Amino acid sequence: MKTSIQLQQQNLEEVGRRMPVPNYNRSADKIGIVHIGVGGFHRAHQAYYLHQLRQLGEASDWGICGIGLREADAKLHDIFNKQDHLYTLMVKHPDGKIEPEVIGSIVNFKMGVTDSEPVIARMANADTRIVSLTITEGGYNFNPITGEFNFDNPDIQHELRHPNDPITVYGFLTAALKRRRDNGLPAFTILSCDNIEHNGDMARKMLLAFTEVQDMRLAEWIAQEVRFPNSMVDRITPVTTKADIETLTQKYGVQDAWPVTCEPFIQWVIEDKFSNGRPDFENVGVQFVPDVGPYEKMKLRLLNAGHSVLGLLGALHGHPTINACIEDEVFKNYLRAFLDKEATPILGNIEGIDLTDYKDSLLERFANPNIKDSVSRICAESSAKLPKFLIATIHENLAIGGSIKFATLVIAAWCYYSDKQVDQDRQPLEIIDAMHNDLHDAAKETVNDPLAFVKQESLFGGLATNERFTTSYTWLVQELYQGTNIKMLMLGLL
Numbered sequence: 001m002k003t004s005i006q007l008q009q010q011n012l013e014e015v016g017r018r019m020p021v022p023n024y025n026r027s028a029d030k031i032g033i034v035h036i037g038v039g040g041f042h043r044a045h046q047a048y049y050l051h052q053l054r055q056l057g058e059a060s061d062w063g064i065c066g067i068g069l070r071e072a073d074a075k076l077h078d079i080f081n082k083q084d085h086l087y088t089l090m091v092k093h094p095d096g097k098i099e100p101e102v103i104g105s106i107v108n109f110k111m112g113v114t115d116s117e118p119v120i121a122r123m124a125n126a127d128t129r130i131v132s133l134t135i136t137e138g139g140y141n142f143n144p145i146t147g148e149f150n151f152d153n154p155d156i157q158h159e160l161r162h163p164n165d166p167i168t169v170y171g172f173l174t175a176a177l178k179r180r181r182d183n184g185l186p187a188f189t190i191l192s193c194d195n196i197e198h199n200g201d202m203a204r205k206m207l208l209a210f211t212e213v214q215d216m217r218l219a220e221w222i223a224q225e226v227r228f229p230n231s232m233v234d235r236i237t238p239v240t241t242k243a244d245i246e247t248l249t250q251k252y253g254v255q256d257a258w259p260v261t262c263e264p265f266i267q268w269v270i271e272d273k274f275s276n277g278r279p280d281f282e283n284v285g286v287q288f289v290p291d292v293g294p295y296e297k298m299k300l301r302l303l304n305a306g307h308s309v310l311g312l313l314g315a316l317h318g319h320p321t322i323n324a325c326i327e328d329e330v331f332k333n334y335l336r337a338f339l340d341k342e343a344t345p346i347l348g349n350i351e352g353i354d355l356t357d358y359k360d361s362l363l364e365r366f367a368n369p370n371i372k373d374s375v376s377r378i379c380a381e382s383s384a385k386l387p388k389f390l391i392a393t394i395h396e397n398l399a400i401g402g403s404i405k406f407a408t409l410v411i412a413a414w415c416y417y418s419d420k421q422v423d424q425d426r427q428p429l430e431i432i433d434a435m436h437n438d439l440h441d442a443a444k445e446t447v448n449d450p451l452a453f454v455k456q457e458s459l460f461g462g463l464a465t466n467e468r469f470t471t472s473y474t475w476l477v478q479e480l481y482q483g484t485n486i487k488m489l490m491l492g493l494l
């Protein structure tokens, strides 16, 4: 291999001899999209769709400016500065093939943490027509059980008192929309790309709850002018590892400090409801439909819930990755049983979709041995994920007399995981969760009260008062605490 070369605009010609690179003139791109939350997922999904459009010679008005609202985004900011916002997307196929490609659709990046004004100005610029979000489930700031806006959040309290000093997405959106209205500019669309049912409706409800307290007249203008399409997004995007960076240098001769890896599968289903135009995403395979609801529910309750089932049970057993779980017959059969017997019955029929095919393809995607998606990524922020992905399914099955045992074991495993913070072989677990301390405090009371963990109403609603649930949960959590092997418990339920 030739000596490795730094990924940068000025080196693109040379990099292009080693892997596909943008064929478009990035410097001429107008910024039409401001994106908040430039994690791996955004770079493997929306930015990739735009890149494909740009490769076709389209969408030069829709360059992306990324925004970082967390201190931790400084790392990406520095890397992007050095790499002219270029990065490599490494698509990993099940047969071992890796397809690297340099993506050029992100043309700018700003840190809102250090300086809010340039971010507000960018969002309020006439060229910006969409503000899209991947701020994670927790970023929407709602109470998972009541679904209402959480005004107790100290950052929100600060923003309500200081409209010119935004911190969260709500402060920035409000400040930018206010400036647009005052300048007589049309509103932008707010496009949520997070794994939340009715994500656009949720973004609208939360933003309006916030703005109504800050500025009622502005809230009325937003309600009238801003569209919030719902969308279902899908592409498995593991955390980038050192090995990925090394593969890129050693095999392809390209130095990229933060490539993104992903599976070949990609899907985006959007409600066609935009305030101020949109790219012709349908030209690169995005589906526009009148009602995204059934697609969202199917994906969250099968794929995301399926991930959590494998993640939490796999963490206790000591499986490092999702594909390692699927290679284990007990885990594979358990997942299928959960999908067929608990998740599917509440989905009903989804027009045009064969759920059996969908589940078959999920199992194949999870089995991809090259993805090596870590269970720690899946278990991270479970407190924001499980109420939507899994606990909702338990509630709905309780209401119709459906099976709950497969999901209930996952809740018992989550309690054990939060309490002990080691797997069943006493190996330490890395727990990442905004509610880490609360989860730990509640879980450690299990020895005195087996229902202590599920009494956290903000996560479980009234589950602790449902006899059918508590009977099943108490038995399972006690078995785990007595040291019964997780796989034995899973086998027993099958």
Ligand code: CS2
Pocket (backbone or CB within 6 Å): 195, 233, 234, 235, 236, 237, 303, 304, 305, 307, 308, 377, 378, 379, 385
């Ligand atoms: C995962 C998702 O975070 C999780 O728990 O289930 O990140 C999942 O990989 C994506 O939603 C796939 O589209």
